[in-house]
Amino acid sequence: MARREAGHFEIELSRATKISEMVALGLEKGGFDTEAKVESYLCEVLKRNREIFGSCLAFEPHGFNPEKRWYAPYYYWKDEQPEFVQLGNPGYDYFHWEWYWAPKESGTAHWSEPYFDEGGGNTIMTTYSVPFRRDGKFWGIATIDIAMSQLIERASRIQVGRTGYAFIVSKQGRFLAYADKGRIMKSSIQEVNPELGRRMISGEDGFLRTQDPSTGRDAWIAFVPVQNGELSLAVVYPESELMKEALRQQVELLVLGISGLMVMFAAVILVARSISRPIRELAIAAQEVAAGRLDYKLSPNNTTVDEVRHLTFAFNKMTRDLQMRMEELRYTTTITERLQGELSGARSIQMSLLPKIFPAFPDRPEIDIHALIRPAREVGGDFYDFYFVDEHRLCLTIGDVSGKGIGAALFMAVTKTLLKSKSSAADPIDVIMRQVNREICQGGDTGMFVTLIYALLDTSTGRLELCNAGHLPPLIVTGAAGEVTPVHCQAGIALGLMREADYPITHVQLAPGDTLVFFTDGITEALDPDRNFYAALRLRASIEGSQEMPVQMLTRNLAQDVRNFTAGREQADDIAILALRWKGMEVETQAISA
Amino acid sequence: MCSRWRQESVTVTAIVNTSMQIQEERQGDVQIITIDDHLDTSTATLFEARLLGMIDRGTRRILLDCTALSYVNSAGLKVLLLATKKLEPFHGELILCSLSQNVLMIFEMIGFTRIMKIVPDRETALKLFTQLPVS
Numbered sequence: 001m002a003r004r005e006a007g008h009f010e011i012e013l014s015r016a017t018k019i020s021e022m023v024a025l026g027l028e029k030g031g032f033d034t035e036a037k038v039e040s041y042l043c044e045v046l047k048r049n050r051e052i053f054g055s056c057l058a059f060e061p062h063g064f065n066p067e068k069r070w071y072a073p074y075y076y077w078k079d080e081q082p083e084f085v086q087l088g089n090p091g092y093d094y095f096h097w098e099w100y101w102a103p104k105e106s107g108t109a110h111w112s113e114p115y116f117d118e119g120g121g122n123t124i125m126t127t128y129s130v131p132f133r134r135d136g137k138f139w140g141i142a143t144i145d146i147a148m149s150q151l152i153e154r155a156s157r158i159q160v161g162r163t164g165y166a167f168i169v170s171k172q173g174r175f176l177a178y179a180d181k182g183r184i185m186k187s188s189i190q191e192v193n194p195e196l197g198r199r200m201i202s203g204e205d206g207f208l209r210t211q212d213p214s215t216g217r218d219a220w221i222a223f224v225p226v227q228n229g230e231l232s233l234a235v236v237y238p239e240s241e242l243m244k245e246a247l248r249q250q251v252e253l254l255v256l257g258i259s260g261l262m263v264m265f266a267a268v269i270l271v272a273r274s275i276s277r278p279i280r281e282l283a284i285a286a287q288e289v290a291a292g293r294l295d296y297k298l299s300p301n302n303t304t305v306d307e308v309r310h311l312t313f314a315f316n317k318m319t320r321d322l323q324m325r326m327e328e329l330r331y332t333t334t335i336t337e338r339l340q341g342e343l344s345g346a347r348s349i350q351m352s353l354l355p356k357i358f359p360a361f362p363d364r365p366e367i368d369i370h371a372l373i374r375p376a377r378e379v380g381g382d383f384y385d386f387y388f389v390d391e392h393r394l395c396l397t398i399g400d401v402s403g404k405g406i407g408a409a410l411f412m413a414v415t416k417t418l419l420k421s422k423s424s425a426a427d428p429i430d431v432i433m434r435q436v437n438r439e440i441c442q443g444g445d446t447g448m449f450v451t452l453i454y455a456l457l458d459t460s461t462g463r464l465e466l467c468n469a470g471h472l473p474p475l476i477v478t479g480a481a482g483e484v485t486p487v488h489c490q491a492g493i494a495l496g497l498m499r500e501a502d503y504p505i506t507h508v509q510l511a512p513g514d515t516l517v518f519f520t521d522g523i524t525e526a527l528d529p530d531r532n533f534y535a536a537l538r539l540r541a542s543i544e545g546s547q548e549m550p551v552q553m554l555t556r557n558l559a560q561d562v563r564n565f566t567a568g569r570e571q572a573d574d575i576a577i578l579a580l581r582w583k584g585m586e587v588e589t590q591a592i593s594a
Numbered sequence: 595m596c597s598r599w600r601q602e603s604v605t606v607t608a609i610v611n612t613s614m615q616i617q618e619e620r621q622g623d624v625q626i627i628t629i630d631d632h633l634d635t636s637t638a639t640l641f642e643a644r645l646l647g648m649i650d651r652g653t654r655r656i657l658l659d660c661t662a663l664s665y666v667n668s669a670g671l672k673v674l675l676l677a678t679k680k681l682e683p684f685h686g687e688l689i690l691c692s693l694s695q696n697v698l699m700i701f702e703m704i705g706f707t708r709i710m711k712i713v714p715d716r717e718t719a720l721k722l723f724t725q726l727p728v729s
Contacts, residue, residue: 376635402672404635447676451668451704470704493705497675501705525634525667533665572635573667
């Protein structure tokens, strides 16, 4: 600031200096041979430069006019008019004045110490003197008087802070502009503050923490030379105020900083919350879902952050899908369980249709009978049945419905029931078969058919009548060696294939001790891991020599042998075995007689 | 109706599982199906879908070549019976040819030889088809 102000002063003063240098140059060029010419030129200079107070051309003794010791025309402003005065006279022998001899001696321009002019200006003035020459010889001095009032006023207007100020001192330290007007021109800086004074006068610029020259308080003073050190401008800044200012700025900064931090913090919290809140909600939701509350929904409008919203959407979709899958699973499980339940119900019904209590006829010593069934699934299409149609005649049935599963089971139940209901002691078995076949054929085009053997054994005589509807013929274990022979029977067509079909009766006479073995193709067509059939040959070998074996052992052994043969392979078809041993009437007679 | 099918023979092979292959080929309006190995419970379901699906799509003349068929059980026979019954209202025909001794025995035992048209070989079967009235 001090430097900026000094700059202003420099500019103003240097303008003035230019004028006197110009005047001096004008004189040196010559052409001013008469006093009148010199004076009119001087007057012209003054008129053209309103900012200067006065201008003088002071010549050496007898320098201009050999007859005149003094010749120093001086023009100055008086009441807005250029006024002329001849300075030199015996009373004002200007050659001894500083403004004259100083530049003469040094040969360079000179600034006079400011002074209070009482003659015309009544103001503080400074004189700028420039020597001029003629033919290389010193000829005189051109001066310009500059009123310093403007500078002083300007300096006094400088306001530093609230109580700070600026002041100007001359080269000798006298106050030109000062807060205390009474001290101007009368007092010097050295008297008030010697250290500051010394440094200011020496033409330095600097910055000093010292006492305020006017108040004695601590102050920061910046000083800078003006016009090559002719003047020195100082700016006083009271420390208290400086500190206050600094403090104020500090506080302001602090407040600004803190409030800025707070705003930032708030913003960060806000942003963090807007992100973290939905995520927190997601976490809660995840726990809820994990606890099984699949209907827990998140609002996607809770956030403006796209990623979080997408996450929310994805989460909701996940729970929705999960819920759907769970319901599907629950439904499927329910259905499966129900089906399973129904299947096992069907199985127990189907099994209940078959006689399963053995020995079946404890009061009939002439016969031993045993049967077993092994459906490949819960329910199957194989079946057997036996019952007495009158006192002596035992009806035997074994059948195999095409296909497996529920359909086969139903068809089997129908067939078995039909057979039993049609069975009577009165009708021949081929008639019964034809009737049953017709009934079954009415069932429509389900493609279902059943192969079966329907047999009637007179337990008193051992006479066996049988009808074969496309079934595998039974085997007879006979003789002391337990030889196995198939029953050669005339084959009829399977039931359900053709509406008008005949089922010729085959007659067989059993010998006492003969064992009849009925079976279904689940036995002969059981496959081993190498896909070989169990086959009739193996079946015959299995039961050969079993004439003494209890029938239940025969059937079980046979079933076990088949199971061993398949060696863990899934049972492909239903298996049914029915074994009947006729012991002959003698046994009966013996039992009765006993 | 059958003109669409009077084209060069097309062969489609589907491997049902290790125990059976179904090959389809067309000769005139006769759809020839070749099956092999076992037609039993495990293969019957798929064979049924193929055979009945064919009838549903309008095929009326089917020749089942059983040259390579070694075994058939009641589940397989059920499919043949079902196909025959399905063709009846359309006056369609299912003819079986080249049955092995073993298979023929099963057919005979159950009585299928009495309800199904069974011929010794393809030629006989195709000739038989030409003698039948066009459905």
